[in-house]
Amino acid sequence: MEQPRVTANGNIGPIDSSRIPRYAGAATFARLPRLDEVDRADIAVVGVPFDSGVSYRPGARFGSNHVRESSRLLRPYNPALDISPFERVQVADAGDMAVNPFNIHEAIETIQQNALDLTADGAKLVTLGGDHTIALPLLRAASERAGAPVAMLHFDAHLDTWDTYFGAEYTHGTPFRRAVEEGILDTEAISHVGTRGPLYGVKDLEDDRRFGFGIVTSSDVFRQGVDEVVAKLRDRIGNRPLYISIDIDVLDPAHAPGTGTPEAGGITSRELLEILRGMRGMNLIGADVVEVAPAYDHAEITGVAASHVAYDLVSLMADQATATRATPNSTTEER
Numbered sequence: 075m076e077q078p079r080v081t082a083n084g085n086i087g088p089i090d091s092s093r094i095p096r097y098a099g100a101a102t103f104a105r106l107p108r109l110d111e112v113d114r115a116d117i118a119v120v121g122v123p124f125d126s127g128v129s130y131r132p133g134a135r136f137g138s139n140h141v142r143e144s145s146r147l148l149r150p151y152n153p154a155l156d157i158s159p160f161e162r163v164q165v166a167d168a169g170d171m172a173v174n175p176f177n178i179h180e181a182i183e184t185i186q187q188n189a190l191d192l193t194a195d196g197a198k199l200v201t202l203g204g205d206h207t208i209a210l211p212l213l214r215a216a217s218e219r220a221g222a223p224v225a226m227l228h229f230d231a232h233l234d235t236w237d238t239y240f241g242a243e244y245t246h247g248t249p250f251r252r253a254v255e256e257g258i259l260d261t262e263a264i265s266h267v268g269t270r271g272p273l274y275g276v277k278d279l280e281d282d283r284r285f286g287f288g289i290v291t292s293s294d295v296f297r298q299g300v301d302e303v304v305a306k307l308r309d310r311i312g313n314r315p316l317y318i319s320i321d322i323d324v325l326d327p328a329h330a331p332g333t334g335t336p337e338a339g340g341i342t343s344r345e346l347l348e349i350l351r352g353m354r355g356m357n358l359i360g361a362d363v364v365e366v367a368p369a370y371d372h373a374e375i376t377g378v379a380a381s382h383v384a385y386d387l388v389s390l391m392a393d394q395a396t397a398t399r400a401t402p403n404s405t406t407e408e409r
């Protein structure tokens with residue numbers, strides 16, 4: 075069925091929610107067109123329904139579609155950044171990668187290859203997980219496209235720089251140690267934000283520091299405040315190609331109950347969104363939002379938080395893509 079869409083500047087936007095009720099029809103992220111409904115995309119939102127790397131509660135394989143379902147209420151204008159991202163550039167939902175749940179090595183290869191394919195024409199990816207294992211192949215693809223190791227901002231309750239679990243190297247607790255070992259991260263410019271909670275031992279922190287990570291803990295965000303944190307992070311990253319990986323468990327379980335390894339004392343969704351908005355103008359090349367596990371969610375609390383985070387990531391990318399262009403000529407009303 076033909077759907078009325080909000081379109082501007084030649085970009086095909088979301089289904090018009092003033093004419094087709096938000097709750098009708100199959101979900102795509104923000105009711106955007108599927109990638110196969112548009113010529114090409116400047117920004118593709120893609121799902122990776124994979125959770126074979128988890129150490130505790132399973133279920134993040136259902137996260138991608140849960141975030142899509144929870145994104146039906148997003149509107150086309152983002153007042154916090156004064157931008158209509160879907161008017162500025164073509165944004166589309168690229169659907170889900172078909173990832174083998176029984177073979178983690180094959181899954182990682184598939185994700186890396188699909189990410190390379192989706193970015194072959196210059197598109198940028200915002201990936202909806204899936205557990206945090208998927209960040210490793212996404213970072214491999216991002217650094218290959220950047221042609222250099224990339225800076226990373228990692229929002230998480232956890233370090234995810236542990237070595238192995240049950241002897242397994244590829245898990246949701248180990249992607250960033252592997253990434254450092256593989257030389258795909260610019261270790262002058264990598265930071266965790268929002269970490270907290272018990273560790274296995276002090277060696278976890280010593281290893282992490284040795285790899286080059288800076289840490290802004292959840293408590294630092296509370297004590298120093300968003301502006302100081304943003305200033306420090308911007309200073310450390312500069313204009314390097316930047317990948318942002320967001321584990322939704324960075325949020326306090328009150329703000330994101332639907333996740334696999336919850337830790338008390340997290341940041342709020344307001345703080346996360348404010349820190350992200352503070353990254354405006356940075357050289358953002360790719361991003362993911364992972365670890366949404368809908369079985370533990372209520373009233374889409376976690377799904378809505380994740381969908382708003384993804385929307386702000388898309389907004390930052392759209393802003394950056396058009397920052398040097400003239401203000402686009404808008405032909406639509408906000409809905």
Ligand SMILES: N=C(N)NCCCC(=O)O
Pocket residue numbers: 129130206232234246247321323334335365
């Ligand atoms: N990446 C996430 N969400 N969690 C890692 C937890 C690793 C552990 O079980 O110790």
Ligand SMILES: [Zn+2]
Pocket residue numbers: 230231232321323324335365
């Ligand atoms: Zn985590």
Ligand SMILES: [Zn+2]
Pocket residue numbers: 206230232234246321365
């Ligand atoms: Zn994580």
